[in-house]
Amino acid sequence: MKLCILGNSHASSLRRGWDLLAAAHPGHEPVFFASRGTGLGELEVSGDTLVPVTPKVAHDIAFTSGGLAAIRPDDYDAVLLYGLSLGVPDLDARLSEAVAHAACVDSVQGSTALRLARRIRAISARPIYLGPNPLLAWVEGPPRARKWSYDTVFERCAAAIDVPGVSLLRQPPATLHDEWTTRPEFLKDAMTLDVGDADSSRLYGGRRHMNAAFGRLWLEHFLGGPAVRR
Amino acid sequence: MNPYEQLEAKAFWALAVARPGGAGTEGLWTPRIAIARTTRVVTYGSCFAQHIGRSLAEHGYRWLNTEPAPPGLSAENARKYNYGIFSGRTGNIYTASLLRQWVRWALGDAAPPDEAWEQDGRFYDPFRPRIEPGGFASRAELEASRAMALEAFRLSLSKAGVMVFTLGLTESWFHRLQGHEYPMCPGTAAGTFDARLHGFVNQDYAFVRQALVEAIARIRAFNRKMRFLLTVSPVPLTATMSGEHVVVATTESKSILRAVAGSVARELDGVDYFPSYEIITAPAFGAAYFEDNQRTVTPAGVAHVMRTFFAALERDGTGGEPAAGAPTAAAAAEADDLVCEEEILGAFGGRRGDAGSSRP
Numbered sequence: 001m002k003l004c005i006l007g008n009s010h011a012s013s014l015r016r017g018w019d020l021l022a023a024a025h026p027g028h029e030p031v032f033f034a035s036r037g038t039g040l041g042e043l044e045v046s047g048d049t050l051v052p053v054t055p056k057v058a059h060d061i062a063f064t065s066g067g068l069a070a071i072r073p074d075d076y077d078a079v080l081l082y083g084l085s086l087g088v089p090d091l092d093a094r095l096s097e098a099v100a101h102a103a104c105v106d107s108v109q110g111s112t113a114l115r116l117a118r119r120i121r122a123i124s125a126r127p128i129y130l131g132p133n134p135l136l137a138w139v140e141g142p143p144r145a146r147k148w149s150y151d152t153v154f155e156r157c158a159a160a161i162d163v164p165g166v167s168l169l170r171q172p173p174a175t176l177h178d179e180w181t182t183r184p185e186f187l188k189d190a191m192t193l194d195v196g197d198a199d200s201s202r203l204y205g206g207r208r209h210m211n212a213a214f215g216r217l218w219l220e221h222f223l224g225g226p227a228v229r230r
Numbered sequence: 231m232n233p234y235e236q237l238e239a240k241a242f243w244a245l246a247v248a249r250p251g252g253a254g255t256e257g258l259w260t261p262r263i264a265i266a267r268t269t270r271v272v273t274y275g276s277c278f279a280q281h282i283g284r285s286l287a288e289h290g291y292r293w294l295n296t297e298p299a300p301p302g303l304s305a306e307n308a309r310k311y312n313y314g315i316f317s318g319r320t321g322n323i324y325t326a327s328l329l330r331q332w333v334r335w336a337l338g339d340a341a342p343p344d345e346a347w348e349q350d351g352r353f354y355d356p357f358r359p360r361i362e363p364g365g366f367a368s369r370a371e372l373e374a375s376r377a378m379a380l381e382a383f384r385l386s387l388s389k390a391g392v393m394v395f396t397l398g399l400t401e402s403w404f405h406r407l408q409g410h411e412y413p414m415c416p417g418t419a420a421g422t423f424d425a426r427l428h429g430f431v432n433q434d435y436a437f438v439r440q441a442l443v444e445a446i447a448r449i450r451a452f453n454r455k456m457r458f459l460l461t462v463s464p465v466p467l468t469a470t471m472s473g474e475h476v477v478v479a480t481t482e483s484k485s486i487l488r489a490v491a492g493s494v495a496r497e498l499d500g501v502d503y504f505p506s507y508e509i510i511t512a513p514a515f516g517a518a519y520f521e522d523n524q525r526t527v528t529p530a531g532v533a534h535v536m537r538t539f540f541a542a543l544e545r546d547g548t549g550g551e552p553a554a555g556a557p558t559a560a561a562a563a564e565a566d567d568l569v570c571e572e573e574i575l576g577a578f579g580g581r582r583g584d585a586g587s588s589r590p
Binding site (some may be wrong): 087090091092093094095096097098099100102103104106107109110124 | 293299300301303304310311356362364366367371374375377378
């Protein structure tokens with residue numbers, strides 16, 4: 001299976017995870033196109049391809065893909081959009097139904113991931129998968145306010161996707177500490193996205209970005225899932 | 231020599247106002263409390279308070295928002311659901327007695343009454359009647375949301391070093407039997423008016439002053455470091471229940487609020503008054519800061535107020551480094567989309583189109 005993976009900083013864990021996984025999956029060929037932040041939002045449709053409109057994004061996708069200048073989705077079996085400002089929002093249980101619903105819809109509709117999915121769907125019928133940002137890593141502290149359940153929020157986010165043939169993916173259970181946090185060990189040695197600049201391959205701080213072990217688990221789960229398994 | 235000979239130029243009309251180039255705002259406000267860029271500031275009160283919160287944040291001051299919009303919510307929906315308007319999601323607190331009521335509820339001195347307004351299957355919070363435009367799905371949802379707001383309000387009282395409070399109204403509505411106050415007359419924004427239960431009170435000087443002093447004292451008992459910056463909304467009343475002409479009622483109401491603010495600021499340590507009211511309304515400044523409806527404050531007026539505010543802070547040295555730039559009229563115009571429940575009263579005069587975007 002030839003897989004087109006578009007992502008931002010979060011794709012670093014997948015890229016590094018694939019290096020740990022490749023030997024065990026000779027039938028899969030992922031090609032990464034990544035740029036930090038919302039850089040990939042600057043890909044535009046030209047014919048049947050997505051092309052970068054800024055030199056920075058042109059550089060980054062060439063660097064991360066091994067030299068490709070544009071993305072032609074039909075060259076792949078499926079497209080995975082990872083991170084790209086799409087989060088499953090962690091919502092206080094005391095929020096009203098109306099506010100919680102709006103937060104779910106806005107999380108999806110306002111994401112770079114969905115904007116890219118629209119552009120891809122305009123030029124290709126290939127299946128598109130959305131991998132949201134990892135949930136924050138768990139930290140020790142006082143009990144937090146009661147939350148809306150992850151399942152409820154996830155389903156509302158999935159329902160807010162209005163592009164046909166686009167599926168929202170859950171974070172693999174093996175990576176979770178509880179329903180709203182990621183196991184903290186996946187923070188260890190998490191590295192920044194390598195796009196060949198001075199900020200590449202540096203250690204991350206914070207609770208948002210995960211390491212290669214996380215990426216390996218995530219990709220194993222994805223490649224072994226019913227959507228992709230061949 | 232007599233005492234007048236010792237006074238600064240700002241004390242003389244001829245030198246401060248009737249001078250070539252017109253009146254200036256130099257010396258209009260000398261801050262008595264320090265607001266540094268590291269000072270946590272919370273803003274509550276009438277509609278005009280929103281300008282101060284926004285401007286503080288835009289100028290790199292530490293405006294504290296203890297009830298931020300949930301993750302994912304767009305800026306448009308955050309505004310729709312009244313996030314980021316004040317430091318907590320209280321809605322407008324128009325009177326000093328409403329402030330005292332919120333303080334008592336948040337600090338556990340009293341509990342909010344068991345009251346919710348149902349209309350067409352939706353539930354409205356009598357104390358934040360327009361906080362959710364379509365109301366709440368259930369009474370439990372309303373109460374959970376109010377509990378969240380009270381928690382955020384309490385947190386803001388505990389964390390802040392300065393509270394900016396804008397006094398807006400003296401005209402108020404109370405529950406005749408239980409004594410609690412509503413921010414809006416029942417039956418206007420939501421609910422049903424019942425003359426047996428809902429009583430009008432036009433608060434006089436003594437009433438307002440006592441409520442304000444008590445609110446300040448209770449907050450200080452909880453957070454002894456809290457200081458206060460009082461302002462008075464320059465925006466005239468939308469409607470009056472006083473029986474007077476709305477212009478006469480406005481003058482009386484604003485005069486009371488202005489007098490209370492000045493008195494409390496003079497009497498209590500750690501309380502200051504910022505004259506935004508004067509900048510907008512005083513003929514000395516041209517009285518040109520209202521739109522054609524003579525009610526809505528123009529963006530230029532808001533910009534003048536905030537320019538004066540930051541210039542005084544930075545001249546005084548309490549604001550640290552100079553601000554990146556004074557607010558422009560254009561920026562103020564963008565920020566002029568205020569959220570004010572009281573505007574709805576204009577609809578009851580059959581002149582809905584008259585309602586401006588700026589309320590007390």
